[in-house]
Amino acid sequence: MKTPASPVRRPRDGTLKTALVDAGVALLRKRGPDGLSLRKCAAQAGVSHAAPAYHFKNLAGLSTAIAARGYSVFCQTMTARLEQADASAMDRLNAICHGYLDFASTQPELFLFIFSGQSFNKEDDEFDRHSSNAYAILREACAPFVPSGAEPEEVEILVWSVVHGYAHLTMTRKADSPRFRDSWPKLDLLLEHLDRALETGREPGR
Amino acid sequence: MKTPASPVRRPRDGTLKTALVDAGVALLRKRGPDGLSLRKCAAQAGVSHAAPAYHFKNLAGLSTAIAARGYSVFCQTMTARLEQADASAMDRLNAICHGYLDFASTQPELFLFIFSGQSFNKEDDEFDRHSSNAYAILREACAPFVPSGAEPEEVEILVWSVVHGYAHLTMTRKADSPRFRDSWPKLDLLLEHLDRALETGREPGR
DNA sequence: CCATTAAACTTGACACTGTCAAGATAAGTC
DNA sequence: GACTTATCTTGACAGTGTCAAGTTTAATGG
8 A cells, every 4th residue: 555665766876875975974064973873864865774784784884984985085185285286396295284284174074083093994995095095195295205215104104293283183172272262373384394304304414 | 678779889979980980991991982881881880870970961071071081191191201301301302202102002092082073071170170281291391492482382283293193193094004014103203303393493593 | 578686775673872850868967 | 856968770762773574676587
């Protein structure tokens, strides 16, 4: 008698998966990380409560997919800055640093989510692809500053630490404390120090 | 007829509050941030499921108390390093940086918890006390490196960014990626760069 | 065109969660 | 010894993730 549900009947092209991730990102933005739930994503996408689990196995799976999406726009944001930079190595490095901060400040929930320390499913292809790509962008920008014979990670982690620390503290602390209302220094101020450190590292005689 | 519960009958000196925080920290360590729950803390402390809400109002309240505890041992860890340092400003600064990393690596769950970006109850006295104290320790160690006429935050955030970025990336990324199995640089390598940057900043003529 | 098959869901159930209202108990006070 | 109040307990409810089983539908092969 009753046609039980069949609400949207979307084509079988994997639309639902991306729709669920869309819903997850929106929920993250609106309700914060605690507001994220399989059932709410399902409701927002117009499917039954158990539909997400079919595609993502469990909540960790959905979280991984959302994190992959996060890394994807992370890469886009850095690339956008990179395209505006001139060809000089220093300008390109500063560009990705500003792109890093752009992402953190325009997408604070996604930024904190992917760096929350929760363990995502590293087997996931999409996740691995986008997160690796983010590091590749960093690596490429750092390459000109690696002294011959040195490990590239020495420069990469230095750069990454400065910009990530600044971005992460900005997101987690600045808003918290009235202490930093107007005195929070600009990123460029840190980058001046960083640039000088890398310049000296460039000359083999130090 | 039945004496309903009255399981432990602890004295009214606020023991339960700290016992619940103990349980929360233990749960965080054992089960991760998702394993933390009011009911499990209650069970571990031997009280009924609603007892924690009486003392902490809600889960956010308990989380804030746990974070306050986290900041407390954070301060202790940095202070411990400070006591082993000699009187030189540079040695003291490096000491708190190493203390920072000590805390992150010996208490990874607490470290990630307090820097998870979730908004704790900033009205809470204990929380405010310990988190402010942590920043005060940093500020004191940075003070000798602030050029006259400059904002202290310029140095503080630079130092904090480097060491926090390094610690946070170490905790969130290093374990993830096989990429960094042996190549992850030591903190001292970054501190050399930082120390040089601060030395030059000290001389007004740059 | 129709039967079959497998993918993409839905339905229903269960244990667990935070939160609230109401009751119980015991310690301290007069 | 009555009273008051802080400290819990009990019971309930809505929301959660997850699983098992059923249902629909698209694609396939004859």
